[in-house]
Amino acid sequence: MTSLLIYVLVGIAAAVIGLAIGVAIQKSSARSQAKTIIEEAQQESEMIKQKKLLEAREEELQIKAEAEKQANQRLTKIQAAEARIKQRELQLNQQQGDIARRRNENEAIKANLDAQSQVLESQKTELDKLTRTAQDTLEHISGLSADEAKEKLIESLRDEAKTAAASYINDIMDEAKLTANKEAKRIVVQSIQRVATETAIENSVTVFHIDSDEIKGRIIGREGRNIRALEAATGIEIIVDDTPEAIVLSGFDPVRREIARLALHQLVADGRIHPARIEEVVAKVRKQIEEEIVETGKRTAIDLGIHGLHPDLIRLVGKMKYRSSYGQNLLQHSRETANLCAIMASELGLNPKKARRAGLLHDIGKVPDEEPELPHALLGMKLAEKYKEKPEICNAIGAHHDEIEQTTLLAPIVQVCDAISGARPGARREIVEAYIKRLNDLEQLALSYPGVIKTYAIQAGRELRVIVGADKIDDVETEKLSAEIAKRIQDEMTYPGQVKITVIRETRSVSFAK
Template sequence: MEIIYAISGFLLGGVLSYFLWDRALKSKKRKIIKEAEVEGEVIKKDKILQAKEKFLQLKTEHEKFINEKNNKVGLLENKLKQKESAFLQRRDELQRKVKEFEQTKKETDTIRENLTNQLNVVQQKEEELDKMHRQQVEQLEAISGLSAEEAKNQLVESLKGEAQTEAMSYINEIMEEAKLTANKEAKKVVVKTIQRVATETAIENSVTIFHIESDEIKGRIIGREGRNIRALEAATGVEIIVDDTPEAIVLSGFDPVRREIARLALHQLVTDGRIHPARIEEVVSKVKRQVEEEIIETGKRTAIDLGVHGLHPELIRMIGKMKYRSSYGQNLLQHSREVANLCAIMASELGLNTKWAKRAGLLHDIGKVPDDEPELPHAVLGMKLAEKFKEKPEICNAIGAHHDEVEMQSLLAPIVQVCDAISGARPGARREIVESYIKRLKALEDLALSYPGVLKTYAIQAGRELRVIVGSDKISDKESEQLSYDIAKHIQDEMTYPGQIKITVIRELRAVNYAK
């Protein structure tokens, strides 16, 4: 019974479990189906919304496309209407021109007929006139006993004689009037030119004063046993006079460039405080480069101030060098600027090219500042330099002819010559003695420099001493003595000079090494 009850309970439990499990599965199934249906509705709504959005997007794009097409069609229609309107206008214009042409053709035909009739009448008149002319000529020939050609020749000869007589009379009248007015007009032009230019005149000297803060610096400049001042004089070619003048050192030399280099070098050495021979040579070399740069800058500034453009760089450099040169005591750059302005004014008074005149006036003395200084008159040398640097032929001729070394070929040449004379002829503008003094010192230096082995020559103490620096590897001590004697004898035989000249030959041997 227990077994039966157990089996019966087991079966009953199984049946109950089955029904309970089935009921639970069905409940879960219904729940899953319900959730699926809800999820399906959500998906369906999303898809419907996406479809609506896609539809709206496609609709918008379609409407945009349709609008663009409509706009293009509208533009094409407008263009077609414009073309149609233009075509109609052209057609109307063409029809009008055709009518005008037909009318003009009719008028032209009528005019042509009238002209033809008139030409026929004119030809008949010409024939009648020629016939009458021949008859009259025959009658005149019969009356005068001369042919028509002979009568014409006699008439021409008589008219020619009368014309020559009247022409000579007219020419004589013009020449007399020109002689009476030429001098007056020329003086008027020159006076106007001088009045319109007023330039200060400065006489160049051969001494520069270098001011110092205290006299203690003089000892440092002189150096131990004078080695510093000797090195400075040898490097610059300027005599440095250190005397009892308070707070001043005198730099003496006939070359303004050398004096400027010495002044700038002394200024840098005194400011820096390091004064010894090696430092002196370094500073002098640096200052020489600075002065060269300043020369170029001066040339550029002068050309810009005068409005002279397109000059060759070498010509600009020569113009800058004029600042440190003098002509008979008159500063060469100041003189050239003055001549350029005078030339421009005189050219404007005479109705000539003022730019060319100013250019020729500025360049007329470049032959005084070349680097090599060949044995040629400065006007001819200046002309050759201008030709070398592609200046115009008229300007080159004006440069070369301003002292009558070459023949004048244009009106610029006499203008430059006159303006050069005006600039130099004013009272106090020039001093002949300074120019001759500079030429004598330059000749003195060139004479010594012509000897072999000579490196540098400097005329100092107003030409009373000539210092000659020779290469120690080229000339011995004994040869130095002989060279000093030879130069003195050469100067004595060939040059004229006041007093006596001391020739000092300096032969210095230096040994240089570097500790690394």
Template structure:
């Protein structure tokens, strides 16, 4: 018991000491905290005063800048007001001057009105005197003023026309003497260095088959195969009694060629039915389009023409399936390109540009659509669209004189186009249109006064006109030849050129009996 009591007493003593120590530490901590708080308050007060000072300095700085801005604005406003006042003073001065001049003009106008009235009265008096003198002259001459004027005009017109024709004849003769030799040399050399085969235009193609038994398979049950083929290609297929042959008729050579190739593939394959026909025609059209592009590329490579737009290359390829008056358009364009290059070289011009213009001069004949435009104008617009040179575009548009020529390449293309189309065997015409052209040529010659007979010879390349010697003089014969040639040139369409020969002769006939 004594030991327990002792232990309990020790524990109580230790607890009391710990409590005394705890309370002492607590008081020390509280005092330390109070000191820290006091220090923090002092520092906060110092920071607060610094911030207030900084804010005051910033405020003063901003206030100073604001005052500067306001003073600058006030200065500008003052300058603006001064300028406005100056302008106002200037305007007032000018207004005063205008008012002063207006008064002066008004005074001058009144003075002019008075003088105009005086002049009008004098003109009326002069007109009366002139009429009186004209009446006296008409009475003396027995001829009215209008009749005398008409006679004088006719006399002057005839005299001027005669002198003009004389001058024109001298100038033309001199030009022929100087230029004919060189021009012939250039043209002959150009033609000699270029040649191409003749071409024939057809609107039908003949498709040969091995036997007539295939005709029934091509027609199909109740004609469904031939109807499907015609609907897919747009070509009329004629199956008649012609042995081992089927006729394909269409104005479009591309569609006709597509039908021929598709028919060949169907017969080779042996399967002929509407679904197969549509499949083969679509495939054939795609192959034909690729062949057209290859033809255009090959043509450009053969001619040495580079940098052509892909769409223009495709149009060049389409020329292979187009013809004009029996002349294949691609062969014609190649020939014109070579002629242009040769002639441009002879004349010292750019042969590459001339060859390019010669190849593209007829691209207006092979567009994807059919606009209502002449092919020369359409070709020029296509060339402009695909960024061709201005010289090339002008040569394309002017080769039928539908626009004005602006470069020397243009007349070269026009001449070479005429040379290619006018050479023997290059083109053919329908007999009816040829006869109509000959009749029109002779009628045009007979439409002039003093002409007794007119004959178109050499297939319409020459017109011989026989005139009455009593009515037409030698000088008037030159004038008549020139007038007929100009009229043919403006009113008719023809390949090459037409020579006009006026024949005037005097025949004296007597009989010895």
């Protein structure tokens, strides 16, 4: 028991000693670790410190470099400004020198001018004295006063100036005639653009009436495909706007407008409107119109008693129904001209059938299938020659506007009858009162000039003949008078075509044998 207790005590003592030793060892290890950590922290702190110092130095260097750069830029600007100021100063000094030099030159010039003015003044005084002396001498020699001599000189110069002016005017008119074609075309085009609106609308627009505006949407079609198909098939512009119950067909070809109108009528009546149907109906209507044109030509030839016309000429005659000239239907004008030609030929003992044939065909050049660069008279003559018409008829067609020489008596008959039909009162939308008033105004305008005895407006106002007294106006003044009358007519009157002014000065010597 005692030994056991001893062993226990010894074990306890050994345990206490081991625990103390372990604690001592742990304290020593902890102290060593703490020392190591402190050293590492000091080293890391030193590194951070060095790094921050380097960064601060780099930033300091950058700031310093930037400051030096800005300072250099400012210095450069200052130097450039100083250079400009010096340059400007040099320029100002130079300008001041120039101004001073010019001032001196101006003063010298002024002094010179003053001296010359004094010399001129004295010379002028001397010249006035010499002039008065010479004038007194001339008055004494001529026996005329200065005013009388001046009047005679002015009168002589006036007559000479009139003669020279008339000659100059003639030269100008001759030169103008050589270059008048181009200028005339420009003036005609401008005039047509300004005053032909009403006639152009009547001759280029057809209004198609519809029952209700709902049909407009069907004619236009989905995304406009129907109206595009109709325009492509007919060659006519179709205008669908806010005009109530109306669609406008616009185009210069009246045959195409008629085809478009009839095709629209059939499409609206049928109710089926789509691109395929549109092409079908337009083709059908075009065929109908062609048949109607041929039928119209045949009926016209039969009515006038004209036989043996080539089928193509019959077709061209039928196309005249859809053409107008100055508001006058071309077919009606041609029929009227044909009848007038037959009457006039009968009165002159010529063949009325040939005259009627030439009168009917004289304007076929206005309705060709193609549009060559030829006047309609020459084109009509070539068409007549192509279809084997007789030479006298071809010449009458080509010469009715004086574009070729007239070789037969038919040609002047056709020309005169064409003018009669086109210029008669009412033929081209001119009422009788306005027609008569225009002729009277022409005559009265010419009568207002001194020396005019009689005036006659002939050829439906296309020519004005003025008869003057031979003892009141000489040959030179007749040319001047015709030019003045022409200018007044241009400025003050409105008339179709052109007016020819003919001034007649006739000298008669009458004796009687007893």
